[in-house]
Amino acid sequence: MSSHSAKATTTLPLGPDSITPVGVDVGSARYLFAAASPADGVGGAATVNADYAHRLYSEFQSATHRLGTAPDYVDDQDRLGDLVARYWPRLRRALECAADQVVGVARAHPRAVVVLEDLSTTPRPLVEAAHGAMAWADYCPAVAQQLLADRALDAGLAVAYVPPEYTSQLCHECGTLGDLGGRGCETLTCVNDDCTVGEVCRDRSAAVTIARRYHGEA
Ligand SMILES: [Zn+2]
Numbered sequence: 001m002s003s004h005s006a007k008a009t010t011t012l013p014l015g016p017d018s019i020t021p022v023g024v025d026v027g028s029a030r031y032l033f034a035a036a037s038p039a040d041g042v043g044g045a046a047t048v049n050a051d052y053a054h055r056l057y058s059e060f061q062s063a064t065h066r067l068g069t070a071p072d073y074v075d076d077q078d079r080l081g082d083l084v085a086r087y088w089p090r091l092r093r094a095l096e097c098a099a100d101q102v103v104g105v106a107r108a109h110p111r112a113v114v115v116l117e118d119l120s121t122t123p124r125p126l127v128e129a130a131h132g133a134m135a136w137a138d139y140c141p142a143v144a145q146q147l148l149a150d151r152a153l154d155a156g157l158a159v160a161y162v163p164p165e166y167t168s169q170l171c172h173e174c175g176t177l178g179d180l181g182g183r184g185c186e187t188l189t190c191v192n193d194d195c196t197v198g199e200v201c202r203d204r205s206a207a208v209t210i211a212r213r214y215h216g217e218a
Contacts (some may be wrong), residue, residue, distance in 0.1 A: 020109040023211030024102055024116055024148065025203045028140040030186055033102045034203035037109055038212050042172060045204035046105040053094040057136050060087040064130040080130055088126045099148040103155045114152040115214045116145055117164035162213040172208035173197045175218060
């Protein structure tokens with residue numbers, strides 16, 4: 001088929017503009033996930049809290065602390081294995097349930113792409129967190145993000161990665177580097193006098209920035 005003339009007047013129904021990037025910020029404190037498309041904005045961002053998963057992680061670490069008093073090293077290793085076998089499936093299930101909420105949010109958008117930050121960390125096995133060797137904030141993001149990517153792919157969604165620089169510090173609206181002070185470092189304040197954003201939840205703002213970055217807009 002020859003057709004340079006036809007192409008000039010044809011609009012593809014599903015061009016790149018019809019893809020909806022749904023940015024997901026993965027945290028460890030207040031929210032495990034914050035998810036939003038550019039059109040959702042911070043007001044329409046969905047959040048999933050980290051409380052239950054964090055509690056399981058803390059319980060696991062507390063249980064491993066008690067192992068140190070056992071006299072026999074081999075027994076300790078067996079007990080550690082038992083604890084991992086007991087806690088990892090529960091923790092994974094908690095993180096997957098949270099991830100599935102994000103997948104549900106993404107699927108509500110037309111031709112959604114789940115957009116994640118290209119983190120420099122890789123998921124670590126739970127056993128490495130024994131005896132308090134790893135803080136939740138260090139353990140959680142890579143593991144939660146990997147499980148989310150798996151669940152999204154399982155659900156038939158596309159997953160994309162964008163550079164992670166300053167996603168929590170840039171104003172999602174104007175791109176100015178904001179002020180991270182404020183209550184529990186949970187807020188971002190835009191310092192651009194010409195911007196109307198003011199103080200905003202930094203996780204929600206990061207989700208929008210991540211989504212916009214998919215099209216090179218942030
Ligand atoms: Zn701003």
